[in-house]
Amino acid sequence: MHIPDGYLSPSTCAVMYAASSPCWWTALRRTRRKLFGRTLPLLSLFAAFSFVTMMFNLPLPGGTTGHAVGVGIAAVVLGPWASLLAISLALTIQALFFGDGGITTLGANCFNMAIAGSFAAWGIYKLVSWGAAAESRRRVVAAALAGYGAINLSALLAAIEFGIQPILFHDASGTPLYAPYPLRIAIPAMMAGHLTIAGAAEALMSAGLFSYLRRNDPALLGIPSSTTLERRKAASGLWGALAAVMLLTPLGILASGAAWGEWAPKDFADVAGRAQIAAASRSAAPVAAPNGLARMANLWTAPMPDYAPHFVKSAAFGYLLSAMFGVGLILAVAWLAQRVMQPTIKRRET
Amino acid sequence: MSAGVVSKTVRGFTEALAQTLMSEDSAHELGLLQSLDPRVKLVGLLAMVVAAALSRKLMVMGALFGMGIVLALVSRLSLVSLAKRVWLVAFGFTFMIAAPALFLTPGTVAYRLPLGGIAITAQGLRTALLLIVRVETAVTLSTLLVLTTPWMHLLKALRTLLVPVEVIMLLAMTHRYVVLLSETANAMFESRQSRMVGQLNGHEQRRMMVNTGGVLLSKTLDLGNQVFMAMQARGFRGEVRLLHEFRLRARDYLAISGFAVTVAVAVVAGR
Numbered sequence: 313m314h315i316p317d318g319y320l321s322p323s324t325c326a327v328m329y330a331a332s333s334p335c336w337w338t339a340l341r342r343t344r345r346k347l348f349g350r351t352l353p354l355l356s357l358f359a360a361f362s363f364v365t366m367m368f369n370l371p372l373p374g375g376t377t378g379h380a381v382g383v384g385i386a387a388v389v390l391g392p393w394a395s396l397l398a399i400s401l402a403l404t405i406q407a408l409f410f411g412d413g414g415i416t417t418l419g420a421n422c423f424n425m426a427i428a429g430s431f432a433a434w435g436i437y438k439l440v441s442w443g444a445a446a447e448s449r450r451r452v453v454a455a456a457l458a459g460y461g462a463i464n465l466s467a468l469l470a471a472i473e474f475g476i477q478p479i480l481f482h483d484a485s486g487t488p489l490y491a492p493y494p495l496r497i498a499i500p501a502m503m504a505g506h507l508t509i510a511g512a513a514e515a516l517m518s519a520g521l522f523s524y525l526r527r528n529d530p531a532l533l534g535i536p537s538s539t540t541l542e543r544r545k546a547a548s549g550l551w552g553a554l555a556a557v558m559l560l561t562p563l564g565i566l567a568s569g570a571a572w573g574e575w576a577p578k579d580f581a582d583v584a585g586r587a588q589i590a591a592a593s594r595s596a597a598p599v600a601a602p603n604g605l606a607r608m609a610n611l612w613t614a615p616m617p618d619y620a621p622h623f624v625k626s627a628a629f630g631y632l633l634s635a636m637f638g639v640g641l642i643l644a645v646a647w648l649a650q651r652v653m654q655p656t657i658k659r660r661e662t
Numbered sequence: 663m664s665a666g667v668v669s670k671t672v673r674g675f676t677e678a679l680a681q682t683l684m685s686e687d688s689a690h691e692l693g694l695l696q697s698l699d700p701r702v703k704l705v706g707l708l709a710m711v712v713a714a715a716l717s718r719k720l721m722v723m724g725a726l727f728g729m730g731i732v733l734a735l736v737s738r739l740s741l742v743s744l745a746k747r748v749w750l751v752a753f754g755f756t757f758m759i760a761a762p763a764l765f766l767t768p769g770t771v772a773y774r775l776p777l778g779g780i781a782i783t784a785q786g787l788r789t790a791l792l793l794i795v796r797v798e799t800a801v802t803l804s805t806l807l808v809l810t811t812p813w814m815h816l817l818k819a820l821r822t823l824l825v826p827v828e829v830i831m832l833l834a835m836t837h838r839y840v841v842l843l844s845e846t847a848n849a850m851f852e853s854r855q856s857r858m859v860g861q862l863n864g865h866e867q868r869r870m871m872v873n874t875g876g877v878l879l880s881k882t883l884d885l886g887n888q889v890f891m892a893m894q895a896r897g898f899r900g901e902v903r904l905l906h907e908f909r910l911r912a913r914d915y916l917a918i919s920g921f922a923v924t925v926a927v928a929v930v931a932g933r
Contacts, residue, residue, distance in 0.1 A: 316801065353886045360839035361878065361879060365878075369667050370667075371864055373864060397832070410678065415800075488763075491759075517872065520875065521879055524877075529880065
């Protein structure tokens, strides 16, 4: 799948360089902050590892052998952006130093294997392993499918690039100037080997290395353990309960009268209010609001008196809005407190 | 064969390591290309590869290939090892791909095979030849670049093509660890081979290869941490500096003119 020089027209090569460049640029920009930490040697070493694993002869069912690119495990461990850089580095070294893949076609090879491959592998892995615990077998299957899907997408892209050459670039006599086969030949010819041998090799390597890492260095995979998942499930239950309680807040309208001890000075002024106070307290209500209450009651005027902003006409909606506002405010304060206190907690822990 | 897979892999590593050593040796020979500024060589030879890719004429590609041979000779490179390492490999691979085009490309019949009457078309013959000669030319020219330039000089020269400095540093580190990890993997396979008696079945072979890959990955990650600590210990603060000791001399200006004329003629004549 490493397209050598001479198979693609210079304009195709230019287009593929142009398509790869923004991805490289974004990947560099995204990893630049981390690049001068541990990520720098990690990227280089992963690229070197990918290069070396490409030289492994993997025995496959049926007696044949195949080579893996390593894009599956790179995307799972490093994420798509760092993975595309690592695989691009490996492909560049191969092209420049070992003549495996061309220099003019490097843009195309990187686009097919490093860029499309990394995103496909990462997407498939995330999709298939969604919600699976660290120990789950589904994660190994997800890693295998990630490798298999990535390598086949890369092969398909290479086949399309080959297949459009005779359509776009031929001379007056109809002689193809570059790769000679049209799409209807290029795609099956390329995919036959990748859907079977190369795909199997990549799936095998991805799944094998994933299992190995999970046993020996699970932190590197950054996958949640079953305890974390249970915690997340419990937390999601709490969020659900909170939402339900918020939805039920308009029930407060059903209660008649004022709650005991929450009287306003005006409740003492009218007869109905005084009757309610007397019934709730089982004693006679004072003739007027106590002096202290009357003096202090107007010290603070709430922006949403009686759980309904003045512009909201529906009482039920007002309750709901107030509940959402209140919960949001509490969460914001909690988040802020956590942000402020976290460095202190971390310092204490270390 | 259980030993077959391991032997094949060990052979692959040995060949790659031998190739690395050979490249470093030939890059220090006293030849024409070795004496040129790496930037001139990089841009000049790449421009020739692009000219070969642009050309629609076999004659022009043939001429560029001929120039590649002359450059190899004046750079004291062995044509025999070039033939074995580059030409035969590229021919074998490209011929396998190009051969069916002889029959599958539609066009006027140039020759009919005596057996079965299968026709080779003129267009098929021309497209196969174009592909083979173009690939051979491009591979020869890019191999000349690698064989006559020390790797670190080649990387520094990439700055001329506006490759970011971080990428150059990453490439330099990657290359270094490719060699180191290849040696480590080779040693692991050789030690495995020396301990192995009898035959492993397919499943066991696969497990062995994947486990070796896993151990290598573990070693890689450990090494990554060690390298980072070593970089920090040596004062790495995130700034990358490259030493620019390249200086253009009279012969480099001559070479620039030579490459420019060759590429211009090839592009015009190849249309």
